[in-house]
Amino acid sequence: MNDEPQTPPSRSADRVYDQVKAMAVTYRLRPGERVNEVELARSLGVSRTPLREALNRLAAEGFLIATVNRGYSVRPLDPKRVLTLYEYRAMLEVGALRLACERASDEALDALAAFAARSRDEPDDDEHALELLTLDEQFHESLARLSDNEEMVRSLRSLNERVRFIRWIDMRKGRRSSTQDEHLMILRHLRARDADAAAALMQTHIARRLDQITDMIRAGFAEIYTGNALAAKAMGEVA
Amino acid sequence: MNDEPQTPPSRSADRVYDQVKAMAVTYRLRPGERVNEVELARSLGVSRTPLREALNRLAAEGFLIATVNRGYSVRPLDPKRVLTLYEYRAMLEVGALRLACERASDEALDALAAFAARSRDEPDDDEHALELLTLDEQFHESLARLSDNEEMVRSLRSLNERVRFIRWIDMRKGRRSSTQDEHLMILRHLRARDADAAAALMQTHIARRLDQITDMIRAGFAEIYTGNALAAKAMGEVA
DNA sequence: GGACGCAGATGTGAATACACTTCTAGCAAG
DNA sequence: CTTGCTAGAAGTGTATTCACATCTGCGTCC
Structure with a gap:
């Protein structure tokens, strides 16, 4: 049932992507809320690098909004x-x-x-x-x-x-x-x-x-x- | 006319994104070709970090394909x-x-x-x-x-x-x-x-x-x- | 002679370190 | 009391470094 042993999915960025997407989609991260990268990275057990890659993809897909020098925020519920x-x-x-x-x-x-x-x-x-x-x-x-x-x-x-x-x-x-x-x-x-x-x-x-x-x-x-x-x-x- | 002095657009990742997208769209990077990150980063005058963010976004948008442990390649002309x-x-x-x-x-x-x-x-x-x-x-x-x-x-x-x-x-x-x-x-x-x-x-x-x-x-x-x-x-x- | 295997090289994935911008709190001047 | 200024803190953007996987070429074993 658990496929982790045979699939150590080489990229933690992908895992993080799924996790953060789930958070954004279900609004566990609240709409309009700004994402704190260090905090979120720590809570997901990875460094900021793969997290930022995930955030990037999510922003490109419209789940998040990226603002210069102010990082990412969840798209408000409009x-x-x-x-x-x-x-x-x-x-x-x-x-x-x-x-x-x-x-x-x-x-x-x-x-x-x-x-x-x-x-x-x-x-x-x-x-x-x-x-x-x-x-x-x-x-x-x-x-x-x-x-x-x-x-x-x-x-x-x-x-x-x-x-x-x-x-x-x-x-x-x-x-x-x-x-x-x-x-x-x-x-x-x-x-x-x-x-x-x-x-x-x-x-x-x-x-x-x-x-x-x-x-x-x-x-x-x-x-x-x-x-x-x-x-x-x-x-x-x-x- | 030139707005560069007042707009040093804080994010080189954005610039790189545009540049690489132009390369992919016009097939200056050839279809199917694998992207060498260090080389491309050097030729664009930035480090791998912002380049990888750009590549990520481009992959999310369908311009590139990401393969695990083999980086990015231009989507073949199919x-x-x-x-x-x-x-x-x-x-x-x-x-x-x-x-x-x-x-x-x-x-x-x-x-x-x-x-x-x-x-x-x-x-x-x-x-x-x-x-x-x-x-x-x-x-x-x-x-x-x-x-x-x-x-x-x-x-x-x-x-x-x-x-x-x-x-x-x-x-x-x-x-x-x-x-x-x-x-x-x-x-x-x-x-x-x-x-x-x-x-x-x-x-x-x-x-x-x-x-x-x-x-x-x-x-x-x-x-x-x-x-x-x-x-x-x-x-x-x-x- | 061919296939397998084993370094070394190359290159990506992730973590850390550093730079610079924005926000905040506190103080001083009006 | 309010407003403006100024360190300090907090947080993002980028560079650098480390770890690990894949590829290549050569040697050895069968």
Whole structure:
């Protein structure tokens, strides 16, 4: 189970990258907060050099902001930006979907449908929001992979990570019931090679909660400054 | 004019980032070639530390590939990937365009049209391919900005940089005549708030040369290994 | 004669050391 | 009491040094 003995992953920078990303994504590092390099490095058990490499990559990917002579800070939780990311994600997924509709084999679509059907059996309570979110991301990412466009998949993965916290907040409100059914419906349209129908459904599937983003962010702030169960869980996984 | 005295841009890492990116984009560093850090650092007049930060960012953005214990190498010039990037770019621009159609003011569209009309006066010979390409990128980026979605603009910029070399090759074949007219036509559709027409035109505008990518890459290799005027020009700008 | 193996060289990954900028606290002048 | 100035502290940016992995070439063993 533990693969550490055979994989001493030569680069501590990569490990640190994952760890810090998890911290930023779950807002264990608080939005707007400035990162103290020596302190964080010490707490992660490495020197500043690999930490700075990780911070650099995270800044390049939009998780952090770099300011000259003032180091790095976590990107503030800004409604406008979250909206922007949601919008981008919707467009990207619809675009990938249209490509997938032309390119995906019937077998691949069936396999994904099987996965989606299996996901339906997961419990739907507040406790399992993270697992549900993970399943949802996996579904969407697998679907995007059927577009056979690696760069789109890459972008989608990055986008998903950046809005994960907000989506987790959203998931906990038990909105999921309809989600899984829509997944299956999208696949049915794809199977029928009806790109327009699939695209339209995907668009509403993603954009549905756009107008509630401000509320979700409000709830997000509450979570961040009063507990943050997501950060706790993520830490358990990574560290 | 020269702002160097008042702006000694505290971070040599940023300068190095721009320089190395220019090298990678123009394939002054050859595709597949492994980057020797000490050598490159010396030739840029800095130590390995800021250079490595630059390389990190470039790898995160997809310009370079990082391999464990073997450092960085320039991403090879792969037809499949270029096609992927073109495809992504087409989708992204069409998506941004649809948003712009809803959101852009008449004034903004007119201003952009004026810019496009002005660009028409540029000479069209082989020598000015780089300027033409720059103007084209500016047009498309300005258009994307009208979507009011910062993340899309960011992605588009990155995509443009990654395919710049190939597009430059393409530009030198004097394909431009129709380009400018199509730009104006797209704007006219937007002005009439006809998103579908604009989107369709944009799609063909970008995807037109997709089937010729293999040829362009062949020409690209020839350029890289026999002269590479683009690298020479870019060096003049940056260094 | 070929394959394996073993230094030495080369080059990357990480840690430490140093320089310089920004922030802070305290004092002095108005 | 407020404002401005000035060391000192704190923290980032860069250089240097050390550690370790990979590559190369030559010699030896089979």
